[in-house]
Amino acid sequence: EADIYQTPRYLVIGTGKKITLECSQTMGHDKMYWYQQDPGMELHLIHYSYGVNSTEKGDLSSESTVSRIRTEHFPLTLESARPSHTSQYLCASSEKAGGPNTGELFFGEGSRLTVL
């Protein structure tokens, strides 16, 4: 059972609202990731972090922003949500300093966002 949690699981909001999707892990992992996935489709990496105060944009351009102030926490924020942001957002983590590390990604259950 993966110790990585995402909230909310489901969110329906109106256009223009600011939202924050939370992701927390209790495994002490250094690396954390956000992927965007439309239903039945591939995953796209939108943000990643190698550690505290380290964040990078992924391969898919996203209007969202992330922060990594604490090792266990990697929230994703949309300042002004639009219908085009409707999707599932998956958080993942891997790699603990000092190991043992298998290279495996641990995923949360996802946050399904609908913007009306």
Added chain:
Amino acid sequence: SQQGEEDPQALSIQEGENATMNCSYKTSINNLQWYRQNSGRGLVHLILIRSNEREKHSGRLRVTLDTSKKSSSLLITASRAADTASYFCATGLGGTYKYIFGTGTRLKVLA
């Protein structure tokens, strides 16, 4: 464009049959992993194969890797209805901790 392409996109088989899905990628990798996703859920890690390995087994799973062809295959033997899910390959890119996912294969196992 995505690093990984998988085929087939969808596969429907009878319970007890074997299921094979393939993944091709474009750049050099540290390792390749396979994940399973049940509808509406997060992904679950199945198996990892390193770039210097050619074949790996885990229970009913068999993974092969051909770095010269930049391709991998996942074989699920004696499939069960509970194996119905989407399966994704993910490549760990050389020199980074980034993982790029393929397009996925949607497997349906009929009871």
